[in-house]
Amino acid sequence: MKTAHRRKTNTRPTFDADADIPGLAARKAASRLLAAVIDAKTSLDGLTDHDNGHPQFRALDMRDRALVRAILTTALRFRGTIQALISARLDRPLPANAHALSHILHVAAAQILFLDVPDSAAVDIAVTQAKSDPRTVRFAGMVNAVLREITRRKERALPAALAQTSDTPEWFESRLVAAYGEEHAAAIRAAHRIEAPIDLTVKSEPAEWAEKLGGIVLLNGSVRLTSIDGPIASLPGFEEGEWWVQDAAAAIPAQMFGDLSGKRVADLCAAPGGKTAQLAHAGGHVTALELSPNRAKRLRANLSRLQLEAEIVVGDLMDYAPDVLFDAVLLDAPCSSTGTVRRHPDVLWTKGPQDVAKLASVQARMLAQAVKLLKPGGVLVFSNCSLDPEEGEALYSAFLASNPEIAPLPIVSAELPFAAPYLTEHGAIRTTPAGMDMGSPEASGLDGFYAARMLRRG
Numbered sequence: 540m541k542t543a544h545r546r547k548t549n550t551r552p553t554f555d556a557d558a559d560i561p562g563l564a565a566r567k568a569a570s571r572l573l574a575a576v577i578d579a580k581t582s583l584d585g586l587t588d589h590d591n592g593h594p595q596f597r598a599l600d601m602r603d604r605a606l607v608r609a610i611l612t613t614a615l616r617f618r619g620t621i622q623a624l625i626s627a628r629l630d631r632p633l634p635a636n637a638h639a640l641s642h643i644l645h646v647a648a649a650q651i652l653f654l655d656v657p658d659s660a661a662v663d664i665a666v667t668q669a670k671s672d673p674r675t676v677r678f679a680g681m682v683n684a685v686l687r688e689i690t691r692r693k694e695r696a697l698p699a700a701l702a703q704t705s706d707t708p709e710w711f712e713s714r715l716v717a718a719y720g721e722e723h724a725a726a727i728r729a730a731h732r733i734e735a736p737i738d739l740t741v742k743s744e745p746a747e748w749a750e751k752l753g754g755i756v757l758l759n760g761s762v763r764l765t766s767i768d769g770p771i772a773s774l775p776g777f778e779e780g781e782w783w784v785q786d787a788a789a790a791i792p793a794q795m796f797g798d799l800s801g802k803r804v805a806d807l808c809a810a811p812g813g814k815t816a817q818l819a820h821a822g823g824h825v826t827a828l829e830l831s832p833n834r835a836k837r838l839r840a841n842l843s844r845l846q847l848e849a850e851i852v853v854g855d856l857m858d859y860a861p862d863v864l865f866d867a868v869l870l871d872a873p874c875s876s877t878g879t880v881r882r883h884p885d886v887l888w889t890k891g892p893q894d895v896a897k898l899a900s901v902q903a904r905m906l907a908q909a910v911k912l913l914k915p916g917g918v919l920v921f922s923n924c925s926l927d928p929e930e931g932e933a934l935y936s937a938f939l940a941s942n943p944e945i946a947p948l949p950i951v952s953a954e955l956p957f958a959a960p961y962l963t964e965h966g967a968i969r970t971t972p973a974g975m976d977m978g979s980p981e982a983s984g985l986d987g988f989y990a991a992r993m994l995r996r997g
């Protein structure tokens with residue numbers, strides 16, 4: 540069940556006393572970040588950003604940062620299972636305010652149950668960590684006992700816990716079943732337990748790149764990799780700007796425009812720029828609008844690496860008033876991101892139904908604004924990476940009903956054969972992580988996306 544070997548030694552010179560105990564600083568950072576995700580609902584990507592992330596994370600060397608990310612994605616992906624196995628070893632539930640203790644146990648159990656870290660090291664460091672924190676010092680003996688029992692029993696207890704426990708929080712579970720039915724919801728839950736493959740959008744020659752990188756070519760020309768050796772940026776073709784990382788489902792919305800040669804195109808929520816790159820590569824004269832200056836910086840850097848052109852505008856879509864209207868507009872709106880749980884298992888623990896409702900209403904306002912930027916006869920694509928119909932199917936239907944100047948422009952199978960299995964009855968696209976069986980769970984699945992195409996009547 541263990542998945543990856545991780546080196547635990549912190550070789551970075553530091554004056555912190557934790558440096559005397561190899562691996563302690565990384566475990567402390569992991570527990571601190573788990574607290575930020577679970578208790579303060581902070582996104583894991585932000586916390587583990589190499590430039591702007593949590594200071595305790597940035598103080599670690601690159602190997603320890605990778606270890607902390609592996610621990611946290613595992614601890615969050617299997618949070619229900621890990622909690623069940625911890626609870627089974629406790630005489631009584633932990634006190635409700637024992638957050639620090641709970642995070643130490645989860646971090647250690649994730650390593651013992653799923654990662655290639657020696658069990659004794661994971662237990663010993665957790666006990667040292669508990670002793671070093673006034674909030675947990677009196678529980679150090681209990682940490683030792685619980686983790687040793689988990690270690691001893693894991694061969695039999697883990698498969699049973701995986702079979703009997705849901706790793707999906709209740710708020711999402713009920714929405715999933717309501718939207719997709721029991722069977723499809725169960726397949727999505729199963730897919731969420733598996734790390735997503737890495738898809739690349741290549742500028743050209745997908746078969747050649749697939750061979751060079753050890754991947755397979757998907758029907759839409761994306762190249763799928765199930766494992767990589769080293770960081771993405773070290774792979775052939777990255778520096779040269781020959782490809783970019785983009786889930787095959789995320790590539791569909793821009794493909795819905797077809798040929799954009801000579802067209803004026805607006806990408807209204809553009810960073811980090813996967814779709815801007817596609818639109819520019821398809822021949823459009825692209826204006827890429829982005830609210831966040833930091834994210835706009837990433838967009839600029841990505842386009843520069845890819846040697847693709849777009850005019851980048853940093854600003855709020857709701858105030859955007861260009862002099863000339865566009866032939867094509869893409870609104871890839873900010874959403875609850877529940878379609879990306881395989882890559883971002885924190886999403887289900889940091890978001891809730893209130894976020895879905897709030898983001899759906901923001902998206903509806905953005906969609907109304909997007910229409911104003913479109914020439915009569917122009918094409919609009921609305922997309923997001925949520926699995927929730929409130930942000931997709933329901934939002935689109937309500938939008939069409941209240942905007943008579945907009946007509947649906949359904950996708951037909953022949954124009955996008957890759958997307959054909961995911962066509963809805965209204966000609967929109969709905970993908971889920973349970974879709975696209977490629978023969979093994981590791982090579983299968985798509986991010987959850989919704990995408991609909993419309994026309995502004997002339």
Ligand SMILES: C[S@@+](CC[C@H](N)C(=O)[O-])C[C@H]1O[C@@H](n2cnc3c(N)ncnc32)[C@H](O)[C@@H]1O
Pocket residue numbers: 807808809810811812813814815828829830831834854855856857871872873874
């Ligand atoms: C889902 S992401 C876009 C991903 C991007 N289309 C891609 O394919 O790489 C949404 C983006 O919209 C930006 N955003 C959110 N609200 C915005 C607004 N009011 N105006 C412009 N951009 C906004 C966010 O900062 C974020 O970068």
